[in-house]
Amino acid sequence: MSDLIDADGFRANVGIVLMHREQVFLGRRSGGRGWQFPQGGVRSGEGLEQALYRELEEEIGVGKAAVDLVGHTERWLRYRLPARYLRRNQHPLCIGQKQRWFLLRLRSDDVAFDFGRTPQPEFDHWRWVSYWEPVKEVIYFKRPVYARALTELAGLAFPPDRQPPLPAWWDKVTARGRREEPAAAD
Secondary structure (H helix, E strand, C coil): CCECECCCCEEEEEEEEEEECCEEEEEEECCCCCEECCEEECECCCCHHHHHHHHHHHHHCCCHHHEEEEEECCCCEEEECCHHHCCCCCCCCCCEEEEEEEEEEECCCCCCCCCCCCCCCCEEEEEEEECCHHHHHCCHHHHHHHHHHHHHHHHHHCCHHHCCCCCCCHHHHHHCCCCCCCCCCC
């Protein structure tokens, strides 16, 4: 099965915000190549929730039984890849990702993460961080999507009177690379 790339060149993808209490999981990409949430492509013939649970299992070794699905973003959120990250020999050419983000909550404190489920693990280290921290930690071109996803999911993640305030760095960090793809009805 192959990944789904739409007619505009965006690869269908699921993003995973995994919460434990009031913090979120952040994984370090193998080889120290930055920090991000688990995410991955939707394969041909695969539903979004199927892709979500497959990626959760493959990337961090957590099964469906260990989490509760709290909710997801209403629409696809898109980002373009900078020119230097384009694989021009790939057909069809993927110019970016369109992602549906899912909010999951761990059911238990005693979950062990396992990054060795695939021949080339996505992550080699992890940590729990405050809710907004991943926006600052992720590679610059993904920041607008992370900001939009976390903002949209915050109402599901926290009761209205306990939502964490935006950090002092928010406007400065989210202003960089602000260019986003227009939302399309998919």
